[in-house]
Amino acid sequence: MDLVFSEEALQYRSAGHPESPDRVKTAYSILRNKYKTLPPDQATVDDLRLVHDKNFIKRVREGNFSNPDCPKYDDLFFYATLSAGGALKAQKTGNISLMRPPGHHAGKDYLGGFCYFNNLAIAVRKSNLKTLIVDFDAHHGNGTQDIFLGDEQVVYLSLHRSPGFPGTGQKSVKNAINHPVPATIGDTKYLEILTEALDGLENKGFEQLALSAGFDGHKRDPLASVGLSTLAFEEIGKLLNNLDLPAFAVLEGGYVGKDLGKNINAFLTGFNG
Ligand SMILES: [Zn+2]
Numbered sequence: 001m002d003l004v005f006s007e008e009a010l011q012y013r014s015a016g017h018p019e020s021p022d023r024v025k026t027a028y029s030i031l032r033n034k035y036k037t038l039p040p041d042q043a044t045v046d047d048l049r050l051v052h053d054k055n056f057i058k059r060v061r062e063g064n065f066s067n068p069d070c071p072k073y074d075d076l077f078f079y080a081t082l083s084a085g086g087a088l089k090a091q092k093t094g095n096i097s098l099m100r101p102p103g104h105h106a107g108k109d110y111l112g113g114f115c116y117f118n119n120l121a122i123a124v125r126k127s128n129l130k131t132l133i134v135d136f137d138a139h140h141g142n143g144t145q146d147i148f149l150g151d152e153q154v155v156y157l158s159l160h161r162s163p164g165f166p167g168t169g170q171k172s173v174k175n176a177i178n179h180p181v182p183a184t185i186g187d188t189k190y191l192e193i194l195t196e197a198l199d200g201l202e203n204k205g206f207e208q209l210a211l212s213a214g215f216d217g218h219k220r221d222p223l224a225s226v227g228l229s230t231l232a233f234e235e236i237g238k239l240l241n242n243l244d245l246p247a248f249a250v251l252e253g254g255y256v257g258k259d260l261g262k263n264i265n266a267f268l269t270g271f272n273g
Contacts, residue, residue, distance in 0.1 A: 001249065001268055002036040003028075004089045004097040012079055014071040018223060018255045019114040024100055026257025027264055031098075035268065040086035040099050043122060047084060050125040051118055051147050053109040060116055070111050080116040087119035087250045091127050096213060096249040096268070104141030104212045104252050105166060113139065113166060120212050120250045121147045124154065129207040132245070133157065136194070136236055137214020137252040138224035140169030144212065145176045155204070157197055159190065161217070161226050177201075186227040190217075191235050198239060209240060209247035215254030215263040223255050233263045237270025247271075 005028060010021035048057050059065050060080065063072040073079065079101065086099030103120055105113030121144050124131045133148070135141040135158040145168065148154040155175050162170060162180030169178040177200075179193050215233065217226040240247065254260040 001247070001271055002038065002095045003031060004038050004040050004086045004093070004095050005099060006039050006082070008079070008082055009099045012073040012075065014073065017071060019101065021100070023255055023257040023260055024098055024251070027254070027261035028098060030258070030261030031265060034265065038089060038093060038095060040082055040097065041089045043081040043084035043088060047088065047122055047126060048081070048117055051108060051121045056109040060111065065111060067112060069113055070116060076116065084117050084119045084122050087123040088126060090248040090250060091123035091210070094246060094248055096251065096264070098251045100251070102252040103143070103250065104135060104137060105139070105143045107143040107146040110143070112143070115143060118143050118147060120144060120210055123248065123250070124210050127208060129153070130205060131208045131210050132201060132204070132206040132243070133210045133212065134240060135160070135212035135214070135252075136217070137212055138217035138221070138226050139165055139214065139253060140178065141212050141252075142166050142168040145169065149176060150174050155201060155206075157201065159194060159197075161224050164224055181226055183225060184227055187229055187232040187235070190226060190228060190232065191239070194236065194239060198243065206245055209243055209245040211240065211247065211249035212252050213249040213264075213267065214252035215260050215267075218254065218256070218259050218263055220256055220259055221254065223253065230259070230262050230266045234266040234270035237267040238273075241271045241273060
């Protein structure tokens, strides 16, 4: 995997907000010399409509919403569709999109947790492939689970900190396999749970692996640490690469820029072998 990114993702900010351009700017400065960079596509309203409700799209476009985690930025619709387009480009080319805002807390008709549109879900739907989604962000991807719940083309697997935001994902339901883990779990136990969960999904005929790549499980992350080291992300990359499926990834969380860059590099080192 290489990178999908454009500096336009760094053009908006809200003072004091943890989902800041600085986190990705610092991470990208660490990664840019080692990996190739492709520009994102721009998602269209038709792309958004693959997973989102028409009126919800209109509300986001018009800034007709209120959520303290999701500020109304100038030109938000441009940046959010560019981030969704990053996921589309990543899917087409087998790379990781570092575009922001993230997406896995956005559902069919709601936003939340720094997310406006569900970038990964849009790319999965557009591909029309039987897909295994693995969400290793330290928060549960409630939006992704809701969008695909009962969809026979998709299995959603998530490991996430509990108790923690958004509070969902305490149990597995239908095609959503949820593993809530304590904040103190650390590398060994986390990797055991992931290994076992992936073993249970072998030979199910998946055509694609889609990764909600969140790095806020790192031990220094201020939002949702589950005590992981940087090396754990390399191991996660290896385990996922062992599935031997065409794959793409989109960045979700990870809030310390320097650690984020190192952790993405570790993940790519493991995944790319
Ligand atoms: Zn997160």
